[in-house]
Amino acid sequence: MQVANKLSPFFENLNFERDDNTMVINFGPQHPSAHGQLRLVLELDGEQVVKAYPDIGYLHRGIEKMAENMTYNEFLPTTDRLDYMAATSNNYAYALAVEKLIGVEAPRRAQVIRTILLELNRVIGHLFFVATHALDVGAMSVFLYAFREREFAMDLMEDYCGARLTHSAVRIGGVPLDLPKNWLENAAAFCDKVDYEVEHTYGALLNENRIWKMRLEDVGVISAEDALSWGCTGIMLRGSGVKWDIRKEEPYELYPELDFDIPTSDRCDSYGRFMLYMEEMKQSTRIIRQLIPMYKETEPQLMAHAPQYISAPKEEIMTQNYALMQHFVLVTQGMRPPKGEVYVPTESSKGELGFYIKSEGEPYAYRLKCRAPSFFHTGLLQELLVGTYIADVVTIIGTTNIVFGEVDR
């Protein structure tokens, strides 16, 4: 061990082991490239990683425990704190799981709004990925450009629900609000903006950039079998050549009616995944454009009609006695779904976000398990980092696109 004195100061994160000439360094949990609270213990031989041990739990808040102690509607705002980059996708995944359990389908207008919000959140999450990944690798200016567009997207979210990060913009059985005036026009303008910027700003800065390609190509290579075995989903899986997107394969919401492509890459490396993120943003804007005319054809109903589980609209509560009674019971006691268990996967911007809910017929979930994509992508790091060089570690952490709200839950 080290002996600290004035001539050789004590480095608390370094541990020199003389006998086998490897060095153990401690990366995080407060490292700016750790995307949150990732502590990574790396054993280095020279500059090569011999062993990597991701240590997580620094952001553990016991969200699954909280779910067992909250009624179903109470828990929904808590899901914002999972993947806080794209909160609506968490709200939606949870709401969809409960809806499947109680057998309720959201009305058409709510479905349109939800799908627009989901894709908008996908764009927000992907913009955040491009920005931080470029920053981690060293391309500072992309960070600023991408965050500018992310601000516009968050303005749209703010116009809709009043919040920029913790949206809670989806309810069990529908959405709470209709779209405000001019929102769709703004969304269409935003789509044009994103398409232009993806092509002409980030694309022009990065796609054929010599340094960017040198840093990303053949870094973090993962085969299709390994990706499946490690539980990789989303772009981590599609980047390894497996054409698997839950929006297409196990469609939910309005995705079966929409026309969009699932880009895949056979490169299996960070560059391929980066190109997929860029392509998916274009696909998301394509989806939003298709949804804008669909909105105008819908009826104004926003919440499903299921008095046993979901409160009536406000005007009914204010005018009709029975609706008020139902509302009172649902607010004070909470809904009681039937006994049973359900696992519902959705495609969030990070990968497969699923909720397993075990209900015993009580207003509190007996067990809720959140299947977070980033949790499994963090597990993958212990294999993916071995044999790489220390300069690539940050690139590989960046390419997994982990967010610690959902790793630690």
Next chain:
Amino acid sequence: MRKYVPKDNVQAKSYYTDRFWVAPRVPREKVEDPHFKAVTKTIGKLAKESYVEIGQLVLHIDATDNFAVMKALKEKCGYTQCSEQSAVDYLAKDNEFELFWQLLNVTEAKRVRVVCRLANGAAIESIEPLFKSANFAEREMFDMFGIKVNNHPFLKRILMPDDWEGHPLLKTYPLHGDEFAAWYEVDKIFGKEYRDIIGPENRDPAKVDRHDTKRFSRVGYEVPFGADISEGETETEIEYSETLLVNYNKKESKQLDERR
């Protein structure tokens, strides 16, 4: 009389339940899908019960068969990904855990949930040799429920600190933590004997004391540093700058109607 609180399940419970209300059950359908039929045929007698619940096949197996069933599902039925695995605490009711594995077949776009019951204190065989994702998932299950996993390469706590006592997702573990959790930082930094010296009222480092004039600013009620205000506060006159909006000109400033 004090309200009776059962010790084996300290989670939130509904305060009102209709005595005559019987909770319905999500329908369990017969296996009719050809792919699921083939799966149940492959698993054969290892599955004690099989049905389809909300579009997914559910197989109930014995806890000792889990590796064999997973292996058959992976190699013969094409379930190449273990999306999730965890446990449900039924210790209060049956003194058992219910374990589940959520498997995914990418080519057929089908999902199977394998469920087994595990007696309290028994260990389960690791499926890490088949699915690497079980590496983290089993560690989390061990951390949260204390379920031991045989032949796991590195069974260690994952979300909680290594020296934590108790398993947070057990129904016996209260939402706000137990006594160990409450004193964890004090025990670790100062030692157990300091519990009495620090006392429960100072245990929480985020505690706000309104009479503490050393650590907390008192906006609008400023007093000198360290002043004793336990007897009551003195009124302090504060002069605010009034030049803030003097030059505000409504005609020349413009308001944006639309986003640029």
